[in-house]
Every structure is written in structure tokens, then in C-alpha cells.
Amino acid sequence: MEQALNPLAIAHQHVVFEDGLLLDSGTHLPRLVVAYRTYGTLNAARSNAVLVCHALTGDQYVAEEHPLTGKPGWWELLVGPGAAVDTERYFVICANVLGGCMGSSGPRSPRDDDQTQLWGTDFPAVTIRDMVRAQQRLITHLGIERLFAVIGGSMGGMQVLEWAATFPEQVFAAVPIATAAYHSAQNIAFNEVGRQAIFADPDWEGGRYWQSGRVPARGLAVARMVAHITYLSEQALTRKFGRRLRAGSSVLGPYSDVFEVESYLQHQGSSFVRRFDANAYLAITRAMDYFDLAADHGGDLAQAFAGTKTRFCLVSFSSDWLFPTSESRAIVRALNRAAANVSFVEIETDKGHDAFLLDEPDFHRTLRGFLDGCALHAGLS
Amino acid sequence: MTAAEPQVRHLAKNLRVDLELIAGMIAPKTRVLDIGCGEGTLIAHLFHTKACDARGIEIDMREVTQAVAHGLPVMQGNADSDLAHYPDGAFDYVVLSRTLQAVGRPREVLRQMLRIGARAVVSFPNFGHWRVRWQLLTRGRMPMTATWDRMWYETPNIHPCTIRDFFELCTAEGYAVERWLAADDAGRRAPWRRAPWLANLFGEQAVFLLRKRQ
Numbered sequence: 001m002e003q004a005l006n007p008l009a010i011a012h013q014h015v016v017f018e019d020g021l022l023l024d025s026g027t028h029l030p031r032l033v034v035a036y037r038t039y040g041t042l043n044a045a046r047s048n049a050v051l052v053c054h055a056l057t058g059d060q061y062v063a064e065e066h067p068l069t070g071k072p073g074w075w076e077l078l079v080g081p082g083a084a085v086d087t088e089r090y091f092v093i094c095a096n097v098l099g100g101c102m103g104s105s106g107p108r109s110p111r112d113d114d115q116t117q118l119w120g121t122d123f124p125a126v127t128i129r130d131m132v133r134a135q136q137r138l139i140t141h142l143g144i145e146r147l148f149a150v151i152g153g154s155m156g157g158m159q160v161l162e163w164a165a166t167f168p169e170q171v172f173a174a175v176p177i178a179t180a181a182y183h184s185a186q187n188i189a190f191n192e193v194g195r196q197a198i199f200a201d202p203d204w205e206g207g208r209y210w211q212s213g214r215v216p217a218r219g220l221a222v223a224r225m226v227a228h229i230t231y232l233s234e235q236a237l238t239r240k241f242g243r244r245l246r247a248g249s250s251v252l253g254p255y256s257d258v259f260e261v262e263s264y265l266q267h268q269g270s271s272f273v274r275r276f277d278a279n280a281y282l283a284i285t286r287a288m289d290y291f292d293l294a295a296d297h298g299g300d301l302a303q304a305f306a307g308t309k310t311r312f313c314l315v316s317f318s319s320d321w322l323f324p325t326s327e328s329r330a331i332v333r334a335l336n337r338a339a340a341n342v343s344f345v346e347i348e349t350d351k352g353h354d355a356f357l358l359d360e361p362d363f364h365r366t367l368r369g370f371l372d373g374c375a376l377h378a379g380l381s
Numbered sequence: 382m383t384a385a386e387p388q389v390r391h392l393a394k395n396l397r398v399d400l401e402l403i404a405g406m407i408a409p410k411t412r413v414l415d416i417g418c419g420e421g422t423l424i425a426h427l428f429h430t431k432a433c434d435a436r437g438i439e440i441d442m443r444e445v446t447q448a449v450a451h452g453l454p455v456m457q458g459n460a461d462s463d464l465a466h467y468p469d470g471a472f473d474y475v476v477l478s479r480t481l482q483a484v485g486r487p488r489e490v491l492r493q494m495l496r497i498g499a500r501a502v503v504s505f506p507n508f509g510h511w512r513v514r515w516q517l518l519t520r521g522r523m524p525m526t527a528t529w530d531r532m533w534y535e536t537p538n539i540h541p542c543t544i545r546d547f548f549e550l551c552t553a554e555g556y557a558v559e560r561w562l563a564a565d566d567a568g569r570r571a572p573w574r575r576a577p578w579l580a581n582l583f584g585e586q587a588v589f590l591l592r593k594r595q
Contacts, residue, residue, distance in 0.1 A: 311454065313449065314456075332456055332458075333463070333466040336463070336466040336467050337466050337467070337468060338468075339467065339468055339471040341434070341436060341454050342436075342454065342456055343448075343449045343453075343454050343455055343456055344445075344456035344457050344458070345442070345445055345446050345449050345457060346442055346457060347446075348442070362446050362450075365446070365450040366446055366449045366450050368450070369449055369450035369451050369452045369453075370449055370450075370452065372452045373449075373451070373452020373453060373454070374452070376452060
């Protein structure tokens with residue numbers, strides 16, 4: 001296994017809130033660090049800010065080369081000069097989530113009471129709402145009273161919903177993409193397989209692997225492999241790999257890689273391990289599992305959006321079975337019950353859940369048009 | 382009709398003619414839901430010319446994508462199943478343009494429209510038009526006209542009705558007809574305002590403005 005990259009080796013742009021953050025669990029995080037990146041320019045009226053919320057394994061490097069991996073920003077197709085989320089027009093902010101491992105407070109960051117030690121599994125449990133509260137602190141710090149738009153896919157979409165529910169006055173437009181208002185039993189089940197793979201790796205060392213300098217690479221890689229299957233569709237896997245064998249693979253044996261799809265998944269696993277922290281993976285998957293917006297509002301999702309003035313645009317993808325269209329439609333219906341202004345499009349694609357990160361022209365057109373329409377209503381020139 | 386059509390369309394600023402007639406029944410700065418809004422021509426028109434908070438529902442995903450890509454608040458949905466999710470009185474007007482004849486349960490859709498909206502604007506092609514009657518009488522087969530242009534086995538128009546049928550339904554359901562008009566396909570108003578039976582014979586389409594009786 002390749003050597004893991006050390007996220008702490010890089011000084012991520014960040015802000016420190018010394019008063020910390022009271023978490024949903026009741027625990028008070030004594031010191032809150034939020035790492036973030038911004039793109040474009042905030043206008044004089046401070047009215048053109050767009051917050052992008054990243055997914056489980058994303059980070060704040062949305063529209064630039066990643067300082068650790070050297071890869072392009074994870075949403076460069078959608079965010080940048082002239083793109084659907086046009087950084088020549090909007091001031092785009094993206095923060096590493098609370099519990100993440102790219103500079104924000106999380107299991108990978110030093111303890112507040114002892115800077116020589118990392119939080120590890122002692123980091124308090126966080127929720128999607130805690131992540132949103134941390135982002136809200138950042139927004140206030142940047143002098144922004146109202147976000148023009150909050151946009152995100154998958155877990156990022158959960159944050160968008162939570163933003164609209166928790167800080168409705170601060171969100172003019174909300175774009176939850178390929179997401180759901182709660183994590184289903186099936187989604188929790190897949191996360192649990194990933195977590196068990198990490199727990200089962202002897203290098204995890206009860207969560208204290210950072211003390212020995214090792215990483216539970218096997219376990220984290222397996223977690224990523226399982227998750228990655230859920231991000232793709234059966235058609236996409238068939239189209240990309242089918243039953244093709246690896247080059248030079250002629251020996252029929254159960255113990256060596258034979259099929260191309262196997263080596264693809266292993267590559268996904270090993271490259272993920274280099275950039276992601278296992279304990280952060282545990283913390284964030286748990287936050288997703290806890291997410292149930294309706295349960296937080298008396299069991300009625302419409303209550304979460306009662307009286308909202310936010311303009312919503314829901315987007316789902318036809319072959320996404322992790323966050324299927326039916327989940328987006330359930331959110332749309334709840335928004336209808338709240339008489340909210342809602343657009344909803346299902347994009348026809350065979351690329352599965354991953355489609356929200358890929359080149360989907362109809363999706364990009366939809367997002368651009370929705371933002372244009374909202375800009376008109378918001379009086380943004 | 383063919384000679385006059387381009388001129389009428391020009392006057393209607395390229396808005397489909399029945400949409401122009403519908404827009405004429407809607408007061409400025411109101412909340413409007415357009416069911417079966419297509420690419421959103423009417424809601425764009427209502428927003429730009431009357432400052433309405435106009436939204437749309439459309440069943441065809443391609444048209445929905447087109448509408449949203451043009452910045453219009455449109456959601457993919459179905460008149461038969463999605464209206465039930467809106468609260469009472471959420472809109473000032475709920476519009477159903479040339480769609481009533483294609484929904485599964487027209488009476489229920491009308492009920493929902495007048496539950497979620499204070500008023501309903503309904504337009505539909507008139508199956509009582511003389512040409513339709515004439516064809517059925519003389520040929521003994523399902524009529525094929527400019528308006529009714531699909532064979533019986535493939536038409537989406539599963540619930541055609543006449544202007545008179547619609548008046549009857551409104552009476553039965555307790556809806557007050559605040560305004561109504563009949564027009565030809567080019568949108569020229571038929572001059573039989575005081576004689577519904579004549580409108581039913583010569584009107585190719587009708588537009589009704591309804592509200593619930595107090």
C-alpha cells in the first residue's frame with residue numbers, strides 16, 4: 001500500500017472560532033476550526049455568495065487543483081469562470097465539513113486540551129446540522145447575511161436541506177442534488193459494511209493508529225470499494241468493464257485479480273486511502289446515518305420547510321439507486337405541502353449516483369438556468 | 382383560418398393563443414400554478430408582464446428540463462397525483478390549459494384545483510364543434526380534425542367533452558362560472574357569448590374561469 005498523504009502537512013486556509021460549537025449531541029466542542037476555499041469576488045452588497053456543500057469524501061477544493069493529490073477540483077465541471085456556477089458572477093465558498101480531515105475540526109485534528117494528541121475516535125459525534133452550523137459561523141465571519149444559493153449533492157444535498165430548514169432567512173435559493181431527507185436502512189447498511197471493514201483492520205488499533213503512524217489501509221480501502229459500487233449503476237459498470245479480463249490474465253484462479261472491474265475497485269480503494277482519514281470516514285458516515293430531517297420536525301418533512309421563502313431546485317438521476325428519484329420526489333411533495341417554490345428535474349443517465357459529479361449537460365443546463373432565474377428574482381445583475 | 386393565423390399569433394406575441402386568452406383572465410401580482418405548463422410559456426409571460434408568482438407542473442421531463450434551464454420554476458409531476466400534496470388556498474389561480482381531456486380523473490383534478498386555488502382557469506378543445514359532429518354523423522367514425530388529430534387508439538385525449546358538458550359539470554359540482562368564452566383555433570373569440578348552444582356548435586376551444594360557490 002502506498003504511503004498515506006498527510007493532510008496536516010499542508011496549511012489549509014481556515015478560520016478559528018475560539019468559543020467553539022455546541023453540538024447536537026450536547027457536547028461543547030471547545031474550539032472550532034473551519035477550513036475553506038473561496039472563488040470569485042464578493043460584491044459590494046454581499047449578495048452574490050454561493051455556498052457549495054461537499055459530499056462524504058469531498059473537501060473544500062471544489063474548483064482548483066487539489067494541493068495534496070494534484071487532481072482537478074472535484075466540481076470543476078460545474079464551478080469556475082463561465083461555468084454553471086459562474087465564479088465571475090458569484091462568490092463561491094466551500095468549507096471542509098466538521099468531522100472531515102482536510103483542515104476543519106475532526107478526528108484528524110489536534111485535541112484542544114493537548115495539541116500533541118489527535119482527537120481520533122474521541123472526537124464527539126457530529127450531525128449534518130452541526131456541519132451546517134459550523135458553515136454558518138464561517139458565513140457570518142465572511143460578513144455574509146444571506147447566501148444567494150446553497151448547492152450540494154449527496155451528503156452535500158443533506159446539508160442544503162438542513163440549511164434551508166435551520167436558517168431559512170439566510171438561503172435565497174437551495175439546490176439539493178441526488179439526495180434524500182433521511183438516510184435509508186439500505187444506505188446505513190452499506191455504511192456499516194464500510195465501518196466494519198475499518199474496525200476489522202488490525203492497523204486501526206482501536207482508532208489510535210495515528211499514534212503508531214500506521215493507517216488502516218486495508219479496511220478503509222474495502223470501505224471505499226463497497227461505497228464506490230453504490231455510486232455506480234449496473235449499466236455503468238457493464239459499459240465500463242463488462243466481463244472483460246485484465247490484460248495478461250489467463251490463469252483461472254480465485255486468489256488473483258482476474259476481472260477489470262476488480263482492479264478498478266482496488267485502484268479506487270488504494271488512492272482513497274492516501275488522502276482520507278479512517279476515523280473521519282467513521283465520523284462522517286455516522287453523521288449521514290443520523291440524518292432524518294422529518295424526525296427533527298415532528299415526523300412531518302413539510303414542517304421543516306413551513307413558511308419558507310427559499311426557491312428550491314431538486315435534481316435526481318434516473319439510474320441513481322443510492323439516492324433514487326423517489327427520495328427527491330418525496331422532498332418535492334413535502335415542499336409542495338409547504339407551498340414552497342420548487343423546481344424538480346430527473347436527469348436521464350446511466351451513470352448512477354456519481355452522475356452529479358460527471359459531465360451531464362442537461363444537469364448543468366438545469367443548474368445554470370435555475371441560478372439565472374433566481375438571480376433575476378434576487379435582483380442580482 | 383390559415384391566412385389569418387400568423388397575424389393572430391403575432392398579436393399574441395407568439396404566445397399560444399389559448400394561453401393569451403387565459404392570461405387575460407389572470408390578475409397581476411397573483412400566485413399562479415400552471416398544470417401541464419410545457420416549457421413554461423405561460424408562466425414566463427405571467428411573470429414578465431404581470432409580475433405574477435407563477436409556477437408550473439409538467440409531466441414530460443424533456444419540457445421540464447427546458448423550462449428550468451430557462452430559469453422557470455417548474456417541477457416534473459402529474460395532474461392526477463401531485464395536486465393532492467398542496468395545501469388549501471395555496472394559489473390565487475390554478476390553470477389547466479388544454480389538458481383536462483387528457484387526465485385520468487378530470488372531476489377530481491378540478492376539485493383539487495379549486496381546493497388549492499381560489500380560482501381555476503380551464504381551457505379545453507370542444508368536442509361539440511359542428512365539424513366533429515358532422516364527421517361522426519356522416520362517416521360514422523371517430524372524428525379527425527385539426528384539433529382532434531390522433532386516431533382513437535393512440536390519442537392521449539381520453540376524456541373529451543363539449544362546452545355544454547362542462548357547464549353541466551360545473552353546475553353538478555357547485556362551481557360558479559365567473560367568465561367563459563369560446564374561440565376558434567386561431568384564438569378569435571366566437572361571437573356567441575350569450576348563446577352557449579351556439580358556442581358549443583361553433584367554438585373550437587373554450588376557456589372557463591371558475592370559483593367555488595360560497
